[in-house]
Amino acid sequence: MTHPLTVAVLGPGGTGGLLAALLSRSGHRVICLAGETTAGTLRRTGITVRSRQFGDFTVTVDTDTELREPVDACLVTVKHTTLDAALTRVPPAALGDALLVPLLNGIEHPATLRARYRPDRVAPAVIRVESTRTAPGVIEHGSPFTEIDLAGDAVPRDRLDVLAGHLTACGTTARVAENETSALWAKMSFLAPFALLTTRYGLPLGAARTRHRDELQALVAETAAVSRACGAPADPAQALARYDAFPSTAKSSMQRDAEAGRPLELDAIGGALLRAAGRHGVAVPVTERLVRELRAAGH
Numbered sequence: 281m282t283h284p285l286t287v288a289v290l291g292p293g294g295t296g297g298l299l300a301a302l303l304s305r306s307g308h309r310v311i312c313l314a315g316e317t318t319a320g321t322l323r324r325t326g327i328t329v330r331s332r333q334f335g336d337f338t339v340t341v342d343t344d345t346e347l348r349e350p351v352d353a354c355l356v357t358v359k360h361t362t363l364d365a366a367l368t369r370v371p372p373a374a375l376g377d378a379l380l381v382p383l384l385n386g387i388e389h390p391a392t393l394r395a396r397y398r399p400d401r402v403a404p405a406v407i408r409v410e411s412t413r414t415a416p417g418v419i420e421h422g423s424p425f426t427e428i429d430l431a432g433d434a435v436p437r438d439r440l441d442v443l444a445g446h447l448t449a450c451g452t453t454a455r456v457a458e459n460e461t462s463a464l465w466a467k468m469s470f471l472a473p474f475a476l477l478t479t480r481y482g483l484p485l486g487a488a489r490t491r492h493r494d495e496l497q498a499l500v501a502e503t504a505a506v507s508r509a510c511g512a513p514a515d516p517a518q519a520l521a522r523y524d525a526f527p528s529t530a531k532s533s534m535q536r537d538a539e540a541g542r543p544l545e546l547d548a549i550g551g552a553l554l555r556a557a558g559r560h561g562v563a564v565p566v567t568e569r570l571v572r573e574l575r576a577a578g579h
């Protein structure tokens with residue numbers, strides 16, 4: 281447990297930059313994989329984190345545009361919209377026996393990664409955090425928590441335990457989830473209704489959950505039905521209670537991307553939900569309409 285790791289971080293943005301900085305601060309060797317410009321900036325300036333939970337600090341990291349040396353783990357923290365392009369920076373041969381740990385939201389990327397890399401080394405993780413890359417190497421971490429569930433049903437359990445231990449030691453709350461499908465769907469079940477509704481209506485959660493209550497309830501019920509059909513438990517009443525407990529000003533990251541004119545992870549969230557519903561013959565009319573309307577709006 282005391283042996284420091286070498287960890288590559290593909291896409292040192294909001295989530296990746298935060299984890300890279302925390303791991304580096306704890307004494308691990310971190311190699312951020314990024315494009316030439318971002319890699320150059322991070323090499324010169326390091327990563328600066330401003331955080332309610334961890335304080336303000338700056339660390340140095342190594343950088344490269346491609347993985348060229350052995351690592352213990354490679355965190356994948358790009359968005360879905362850039363995943364394919366980013367993966368060219370991680371040649372399967374360079375990854376070898378290392379764990380590949382995607383922290384993306386969504387449910388379909390593990391299969392993409394397992395088709396390309398050693399399937400029993402792909403360890404999908406779910407992260408609950410609010411962290412934003414405001415400039416290359418500058419991370420604003422707003423949430424008072426950083427929670428990570430590591431999964432990977434075929435990954436040797438001791439490898440997951442060791443990584444979770446190091447992630448916890450550097451300040452996050454990391455644990456190993458017993459079941460990958462349940463872990464991914466637990467996040468999806470909360471995220472999809474929140475993201476689709478707030479982005480479709482351009483409203484923060486408080487206004488969305490009162491003005492569009494019926495749609496929120498329908499989205500939650502539909503997502504829960506798809507989750508169950510995929511073999512993951514779901515608790516729609518608890519999901520609704522969580523939305524109601526959230527601050528009324530809360531915005532989804534999809535909504536923030538829409539406001540900033542950035543590409544949305546709409547296909548990875550809404551599209552994936554519709555595809556899963558289709559595979560299992562689950563009716564999801566409200567989800568279908570919202571995804572259609574968001575696509576029609578140019579997303």
Ligand SMILES: NC(=O)c1ccc[n+]([C@@H]2O[C@H](COP(=O)([O-])OP(=O)(O)OC[C@H]3O[C@@H](n4cnc5c(N)ncnc54)[C@H](OP(=O)(O)O)[C@@H]3O)[C@@H](O)[C@H]2O)c1
Nearest residue numbers: 291292293294295314318358362365366384385409410411
């Ligand atoms: N941010 C959060 O609070 C949060 C919370 C939970 C889950 N998530 C999920 O985590 C995933 C990552 O989100 P994020 O918010 O961390 O994204 P982000 O802040 O946009 O960071 C993505 C990073 O990927 C880099 N990148 C883009 N294309 C690349 C390429 N071809 N090669 C290498 N690097 C590339 C970007 O580099 P540049 O800096 O050069 O642009 C950026 O640093 C998403 O699936 C998101 O839904 C995020």
